[in-house]
Structures are given as C-alpha cells and as structure tokens.
Amino acid sequence: MAALHDAGLTDGLPVIPPSTEAVAALLGGRNPLAVAIGAPLPIAFAVPTWEDLATIAVLAAARASRRCST
Amino acid sequence: MSAHDATVELEDSLEEIQAYFEVRGWSDGLPFIPPTRERVDRFVGHLGRAADEVVCTLAPRNGEATIERIVANAVMAGCRPEDLPIVVTAVEAAADEALNLNAIQSTTHPTAIMILINGPVADKLSIASGPGCFGPGWRANLAIGRALRLCLLNIGGGSPGDGDRATQGNPAKLAFCVAENALESPWEPYHVEHGFALDDSVVTVIACEGPHNIQDHYSIGGEGVLTTVAGALSQAGSNHLLRNTGFPVIAFGPEHAHQVAVDGYSKADVKRFLWEHGRFPVARLSKEWTADGAYADRVEHLTGQRIDAPITQRPENLQVIVCGRPGKHSCWMPTFGGDTRPVSRLLRHG
Numbered sequence: 001m002a003a004l005h006d007a008g009l010t011d012g013l014p015v016i017p018p019s020t021e022a023v024a025a026l027l028g029g030r031n032p033l034a035v036a037i038g039a040p041l042p043i044a045f046a047v048p049t050w051e052d053l054a055t056i057a058v059l060a061a062a063r064a065s066r067r068c069s070t
Numbered sequence: 071m072s073a074h075d076a077t078v079e080l081e082d083s084l085e086e087i088q089a090y091f092e093v094r095g096w097s098d099g100l101p102f103i104p105p106t107r108e109r110v111d112r113f114v115g116h117l118g119r120a121a122d123e124v125v126c127t128l129a130p131r132n133g134e135a136t137i138e139r140i141v142a143n144a145v146m147a148g149c150r151p152e153d154l155p156i157v158v159t160a161v162e163a164a165a166d167e168a169l170n171l172n173a174i175q176s177t178t179h180p181t182a183i184m185i186l187i188n189g190p191v192a193d194k195l196s197i198a199s200g201p202g203c204f205g206p207g208w209r210a211n212l213a214i215g216r217a218l219r220l221c222l223l224n225i226g227g228g229s230p231g232d233g234d235r236a237t238q239g240n241p242a243k244l245a246f247c248v249a250e251n252a253l254e255s256p257w258e259p260y261h262v263e264h265g266f267a268l269d270d271s272v273v274t275v276i277a278c279e280g281p282h283n284i285q286d287h288y289s290i291g292g293e294g295v296l297t298t299v300a301g302a303l304s305q306a307g308s309n310h311l312l313r314n315t316g317f318p319v320i321a322f323g324p325e326h327a328h329q330v331a332v333d334g335y336s337k338a339d340v341k342r343f344l345w346e347h348g349r350f351p352v353a354r355l356s357k358e359w360t361a362d363g364a365y366a367d368r369v370e371h372l373t374g375q376r377i378d379a380p381i382t383q384r385p386e387n388l389q390v391i392v393c394g395r396p397g398k399h400s401c402w403m404p405t406f407g408g409d410t411r412p413v414s415r416l417l418r419h420g
Contacts, residue, residue: 001103001148011206011207012148012206012207012208012209012210012211012212012213013100013101013147013148013209013212013213013216013245014100014101014102014103014146014147014148015101016084016085016088016101017084022085060101061088061100061101
C-alpha cells in the first residue's frame, strides 16, 4: 500500500492492491492489451488498454460482477 | 479488537475482510486498511494513551469513543501513526455540545464536518493547504477527514438511512479536512483570529456542506471580487437564510484574497462587506416563509430594513479562511445553520 502511495498511483486513500489474479478476474477473458477507449485521455493523452482500466478498477475496489463491457 | 472490544478472526484476504466489514455496515464503502490487533496496538502505543481511555461519547448512539476505537477507525482510514493526535482531537471537538453532533448526525440536511488545521502541525504532517486541497491526492487530508467520519459511523452510529437521516447526503461526508494556507494569506490565520498563538497547532471542526465554487475571472479590484462572493452567499435554500443565523465559511483562494487585501480590506472589512451585500431579497422568498410578516420583522430587527435578508445575525459570524493555489476561484460552505457553532481545540500532542 505504501509503495503504491509513494509511486503516486493512488488518490491518497487506501486501495485494493491490483494483483495479477484480481486484474484477470475483472478482465473476464478480455484481451488485456486491446485498446479500451478509442480516444486519448487528456492531459497525458494516453490510450488506455483493458488491462489499464481493470487495474484501476481493482484499485478502486470494483467487483468482477461490475466489469467493464464494450 | 482488544481486551475491551471483541476480536474477530478472518482469513488473511483483503477482499474477504472488506466484504465482512461491508455486510455489517462497518465501513464507508471504500477500501480500508484492516484494523488488525497488531496494527491497532502499535498505533495506540505510538499515541501513548491508554487504549480504554474514554475520550468522549458520540451521538446519536452515544457510543464511547475510547482511544482504541478511535485508533481502529483511523487505521481503517489509512492514517499514519503521526496523524492520530489530530484525529483524537477532532473527535473530541466533534463531541463538544456547541457543534451539536446529535443534530448534525441525524439531520436530513447534507452537513459534513470539515476539519480545519492551523499552525505548524500542518506542514509537519504535510496536510495540504494549496493546489486542489479539497480534492484527491492528499493522503493526510483524506485519511484524517475519513477517520473522523468512520468514528461517526462506527462509534456514533451515523449510518446512512439509520442514524444518519440525510435526504441526499454529500461526498464531503467521506473525508473533509484542509489546512489553512497561512503563508499565502494576506490576513491573520483563523486560529490567531480566534485567540490562539501563531505557533499553536489548532484543530477546528465546522459542520458544513461541501465547497460551493465561486469563480470571478473578470473583477480587477477587491470590491468586484467581494461583490461576486456576496452574490454567491445570497442564495435561496441555505440553512442560513432560513433563520438568518449561523457561521458560514468563506474560503478565499489566495489570488482573490490578495486582490481584496491590496485594496485595503482587512478581514473584518471583508466580513462587514459580505454581511451587508450578501443578502437575499425577501420578495423572492416563498410566500409561506413570509406571509405572517415574522420573517421581515426579524430582518428589520437585524438590519434596520425589511427588503433584503442577511444570511446571519452579524458580520463577525462569517468564518473567513484562505486556501488553495493561485487561480480566480474561491468557495463557500453553508453550515447546518444556527444550531451549530465551530469548535476549535489546541493540539496538545502534535
């Protein structure tokens, strides 16, 4: 948790560590490297993959039953 | 959780622990740090107070806020051991009858409790007072603010729909803590204005709504900025306008504050201006409010005229602080109204 905070990967509140298993559960078989949103997100203008979204969703405590769909 | 509180044994799985607590209504819905026996004991040891010391009781359940229970909730919130003196002081301040916690917890109004930190402890603990200080990214602010909320939930019984009867609630009820940006304020800090020494560290709790933004990119002088702020204060529907009472908070951004101060306005001048100009036309209030004339009678008693209603009894009631970074934004926080007062406590073990 401290490492995630120190790396600036949290909002300052506790998070669920995004383990490989937890991210995979949220992906639900989706290709992790596929582009999830077809437009870059300001201000860094990164194009998020499904793995990116799933990792962030795990951090925020989203459950697999609420996984993202297209 | 101790010799005094029940201990439960759960599998060493973060997800299972979260689910166990959530089902029992022991969390605010966000991920938390499990308050294990080892963590709680270690944090209590750092605080140096007896685990079973009763600091206060918290309404509406009148649960006993022992050091151990406060610490367990602070651990859950993500606090560091060094944050604990502030959390304990904030809990104690929240129980002061002047804040009126029973009403604050159980009202339909969406009041949160803002923790305002003044003095050297803010820098020492990296409590944000600058860029985006009410928002995400500031661990100390969020953890300290959230720790008080978890105490109100788990000790005070302020659970949504049960002890907490808020109609809609408010995101500021999750975590609401900020330090005053004394370095960039042109005026005396809040705690000095209220009788504390400049080098005192002070914790103030105020029962208020979340920040309502006030932008003014166009005014060049102080009067213009104050006119805009006064316009924002004079809104229908705040608890202040209901009975023209209370202690609303105005948080100037440093840029607005300097625009105002450079034109010669002291903090007292600011309060006077806002009290005189931040008024709502009585004629625009609902007829049910004004039909019997009592409302206009009170307005006349307070101001000598019956046309425009002040939001509180006197200028001194307005609580003025400075926080944020440069930018043409300020904000205000209406409070629960006349049935609550801010409570400040000297931090003794920071």
